[in-house]
Every structure is written in C-alpha cells, then in structure tokens.
Amino acid sequence: MCARPSSPSRPSRPRRVRTRRPRRLVAVPVLLCALIALGTPPTAAADGTDGTDRTDGPEGSGTSAEVVRLYEEASKATERYEVERRAAELQRGRVKKIDRLLADERYQVAVLREDLGRMASAQYRTGGGLPLTARLLLADSPDELLRGRRALGQADLAVTNAVAKTQRAAARLTTARQSAERARGVLDRRTARLARLKRDIETKLESARWTLQGEADEAVAAGQCRGAVRLEQPEPAATRAWVAPVETYELSAGFDSAGERWARRHTGQDFAVDIGAPVRAVGEGRVVRVACGGAFGIEVVVRHPDGYYTQYAHLAAVTVDQGDAVRAGQWVGQAGTTGNSTGPHLHFEARLTPDLGSGVDPAKWLDERGVSLEPASTG
Secondary structure (H helix, E strand, O other): OEOOOOOOOOOOOOOOOOOOOOOOOOHHHHHHHHHHHOOOOOOOOOOOOOOOEEOOOOOOHHHHHHHHHHHHHHHHHHHHHHHHHHHHHHHHHHHHHHHHHHHHHHHHHHHHHHHHHHHHHHHHHHHHOOOHHHHHHHOOOHHHHHHHHHHHHHHHHHHHHHHHHHHHHHHHHHHHHHHHHHHHHHHHHHHHHHHHHHHHHHHHHHHHHHHHHHHHHHHHHHOEEOOOOOOOOOOOOOOOOEOOOOOEEEEOOOOOOOOOOOOOEOOOEEEEOOOOOEEEOOEOEEEEEEEOOOOOOEEEEEEOOOOOEEEEEEEEEEOOOOOOEEOOOOEEEEEEOOOOOOOOEEEEEEEOOOOOOOEEOHHHHHHOOOOOOOOEEEO
C-alpha cells in the first residue's frame, strides 16, 4: 500500500525561500487523498481517463518554455564560468611557479656575488695590492705564482659570466611574471563577469520555477488539468532502451521506506531535483493516464511493452497527453511539488498495473534493465 509520497531530504541546489500561496482545496482532491490514506487506490477508467477535468489548451506553456530556456542558459553559463575559473586557476599556478623560479635565480645571483667577494678578498690577502712584477720578484716560485694568477683569473671570469647569466634569467622571469600577472588579471575579470551573469540567470530561473509551480498549484486546486505543453524535445543522446527518469539527480526516499510522511510505507523512489527539471520516460511506451488531483498532484502513467507501468508524480507540468506514444528519454513533464509534497522532487514508481498498490522496487526494476541508480548521479 502507498501513502503520502515524500519530499527529498534536501533540494539538489540551494534556493531562496519563497512564501507559497495557499492552495484552494476542492472536494475531488480531498476525496482522493482520503482514499489513498485508507489504502484504496482510485481506479482508472477503461479509456485511461481519471475523471478530472482537463483544460483544452496548454495554459502554462509560456512559463514552461521559459523555464526550459533558462535551464539551458544556466547550464551554458555555468559551463563557461567553470572553463574561465579553471583557466584563471592555471594562470595563478603559473605565476606562483615563476615566482619560485625567480626567487631561485635571485638567490643564485647573491651566492655568486658572495663568491666574487671572497675571491677578491683572497687575492688581496695574498698580495693582490702589489704590482705583478714585484710579486714575481718576491715569490719563491714565479711559475707557480703565474699559474695561480691564471687560475684565479679564469675563476673570476667564470663567476662573472655566471652572474651575468643568472641576471639575464632573472630579467626574463620578471618579464614572464608581469605577462602572466596581466593574463591572470584578464581571466579574473572575465570570471567575475561570468559569475555575475550566472547569478542573474539563476535568479531569473528561480523566479520562473515558482511561477510555473504556482500555475500548477492553481490547476490542481481547481481540479482542471492543463493540456500538454509541447516543448521542443532534445535529440536522443543515446540509443539505450532504458534510462533514469531524470538526467541529473540525488536520491532521497527509497522504496518501502518508513516515515511520518506516509500513512504506511513509501511506494516509489524519490529523486531530488529542482522545479522545472525535465522528467523523462524511462523506456518506450504509451501514456495511459495524465491526472492532476489527489496526493500525487500532477502525474503521468506510462505503459511499457513488457506489461509494466511507470508513474511520474508531483509534476509542475506535463508535455504529453493520454494516448501519446513515447520513447526512452523523451520528456513527459517537468518536476515540481504538487499534491502531497513538501519540496521539489520527482516521485517515480514501477507498477504491475496502472494503479496505486501494485508497485515494485523501482531501483531494482531499473537495474534489471541496465540502469543503475547512484546516490548522486548524472545520466
């Protein structure tokens, strides 16, 4: 038996707290909630309808399309921001590396200059202040003095050349550091601009999400399901026969788990996602129910060729109508928090029949079809 589906333990990303407008309760949703609490699922009619009035036109299509557009913009902005942020971090690392090399070169210059100083002092102590002729006359071994003189001169020249070489290297490194710093400054400014753009898009997206949810709440409260929002579907990214119901998610409440939020046990698997996130058909099938009343709020039920059914609940909008054929990965709706839900998430069920109470463990059911659900996943 199923009771009230859960909300996710936490949203997939932080959002601003907004005051939700009160929902207008009508007799049909109250009756359906009572039936679910008693464990008596409402039975779908033979033609797949649920007895709930449905408006003819896609009243919220503009908001749904705007949410999808802003999702795409936010995704692209995030991608650009991450590319620039990584580039800035790499440039920052390059500057640090140049700083270390520059410090080494400056240290080498100091050491070589000390060597020159010691050589000069040693030459002075051994008579370096006397003319060479006088030192030759006074020396016990003039030949040895000349050899020492040549060796000292060669050492002096080697140290002088080494100092000049390290000074040139230090100058090159200084130029490279200045160039790297300028490049890093450009990247930092660009990253800051992209961060502002990203925040602006996310703010607009959050507002659009709650507008979409408000429209969905009004439809549920009135007991009038809006028509399908015909959004432009993405090109199939894979040829897999089965996929997860949402592309990016975190798992929250699992199948058959207990809690105060459900009258008995949890009947599906919850995916923590944002309002407006595209919800996908997990496999090929045909839509047998689109409903908007009761504890599940706006829901879609799909029948698959192997005889099993999948349910997608607490939606903010649907993109299919009853009778539509769907393929694996096709959008059937947008996630929300309609019905008996305390936060945005998708409630997903795998069933033996289209009705509540015939559910099987959806994680195991998907795993048998090659789809492994991870605690935090993309795909």
